[in-house]
Amino acid sequence: MKFICEKSNLQEAVFTVQKAITGKSSMPILNGILIETNGSELILTGSDIDLSITTKIEATILEEGSVIINAKLFGEIIRRLPNDDINIETIDDNTTQILCKKSKFNIINMNTNDFPELPNINENMLFSIPENILKNMIRETIFATAQDETRPILTGILFEIKNKTINLIALDGYRLALRFETLDNDNEINAVIPGKTLNEVSKILEDREDNVDITFTPNHILFNLGKTKIVSRLLEGEFIKYKSIIPEEFNLKVTAKREELLNCIERASLMAKDSNTNLIKLNIEENNMIITSNSQLGMVKEEVNIILQGSTLQIAFNSKYLIDVLKIMDEEEIILNFSSSVSPCVIKNKDKNNCTYLVLPVRLLNN
């Protein structure tokens, strides 16, 4: 194998495929980047079996071939080389030479035969969605995925497509995040994609309106961004029937300024931090929400202007769950819906109807 390519192109491509490489795999081959020539292109692949990322860049191919090089070392070398053409050549079965100006690296490579085969996906494209919208949808739900593996299915996000709508849903037993967009597509899909995959996907997606094409198979999802393709296995099992969790009728409706409420809860949680529960109490009154917290550090009282429709209520929360939601939302005004001190709080934008967040309250002994 022998090729010449531009440093900046190669660096970007390595950076992209590295997102699939944990660097800690017990199989050394999975800590490597597969580099293959293909006509006038170079194809780079990183994989941890569950997640594989492939990208292509232009190169002057002088000799066809393929090689696997440790991703971390290769990435560091390319990053630190001067901005110039880079010559890469396999000089024997075990050694790849990297030349750039007056720098010469001979690095040990690995055998490409051992690289795991990527799932073969028939790209009958199922739907496409602008990169920036998908990026936002992931960001606005992924925080609610479960972090522990006791119920693996909850570490992923449910992609639910039907009735020309795409829903992304994450929940972890304490809160739920639902984000939706309309879609010009008649397919029906229910698939749970690992949070880890979507975390890396959202880093690769750019803040632009170009479409990303998405294909599902029974076990995999493929994100096709043109030059870059991301394949991930799906999580196995049934997702929780989330719709029955979200109440539709409420006794109270509170309208509040999101940022003001967030600031008050963040300040109140400074006192709550001492205990593990992050406990804050909300006293919802006519025109006013009083937020209090007590701990051995002292006590805090915050007041927020609100508009209340319905009766007054006292309810307690783990402040972290409210803060997570209020931080991720971006509209100026929000609606918080309550029914009682032991029923979930459902939060939506006042104007833009594209999300539903649910947070469970903390049941107090004196309730």
Added chain:
Amino acid sequence: MKFICEKSNLQEAVFTVQKAITGKSSMPILNGILIETNGSELILTGSDIDLSITTKIEATILEEGSVIINAKLFGEIIRRLPNDDINIETIDDNTTQILCKKSKFNIINMNTNDFPELPNINENMLFSIPENILKNMIRETIFATAQDETRPILTGILFEIKNKTINLIALDGYRLALRFETLDNDNEINAVIPGKTLNEVSKILEDREDNVDITFTPNHILFNLGKTKIVSRLLEGEFIKYKSIIPEEFNLKVTAKREELLNCIERASLMAKDSNTNLIKLNIEENNMIITSNSQLGMVKEEVNIILQGSTLQIAFNSKYLIDVLKIMDEEEIILNFSSSVSPCVIKNKDKNNCTYLVLPVRLLNN
């Protein structure tokens, strides 16, 4: 105690004195900020006994008094309050109230009697030096202080003032950093200031030409920046007689472009990282320095244009020590002086004569 002050002023003052507070002291009082009224001023003090920082801000004092409040909690509360006037008042012996707009905090305070007394320093100012110059001198030597405590004196920087010159010297057994400036002052001083103190001092010093006044006592140093005063104990013991370590005559003199050499050594060290020694070899030839490194990852060869005066030489280094020096220097061209493969390398600026760096080579078995 009762006062009103501006949030931004208070926040800045808390941020400054917090630098003396580790937050991990087994004496809870040392995790606190001492707040005292003094006429129309507020005085804030943080101390870990070895290092104390005091700063003052304007305030409307409504009732004289003093209090100690946990620094981390107080800092977080002030930081998160809205930009407005803050009212602070002790409401009983154990409780301090913080009011700002609609926020109210009642926090547990500590007894000011238990706060350690600060050393009483007679400020017969010994010398003054512009803040930006002292800041740079610290930055350009502190990296060479010892990180382990086996020889505590080497964890500090020697301040040596004589013959109208101030020298800052740090060394750790593998390398030495010496930075000097002329000083319009006839005093003679030899004092070793803890690296930890100087690290915090350099964060407080700003990039401006205002003078900082420095006073020494047998056991302490005082940095007076006007509003802010920093007092630190000195390290006890005799510093190493560093002058005898720095050779004055050499067999080779190499002139090189600093950044080019740094880039080459950083790339070469990518291969050296695998082993603990970070070993790189320098082959100094007429017009050329060849830098190589080998490990089980492969090998690298880098070439740098140089001007050589003297004979050729092969010498090996721990790349980390050369990288530290080349990164901290800021002139375009530097001079590296060598005598043999087992004698120290002495590095200076080509033009600006204000520093001397020394790095010991690694003795190779085949030397």
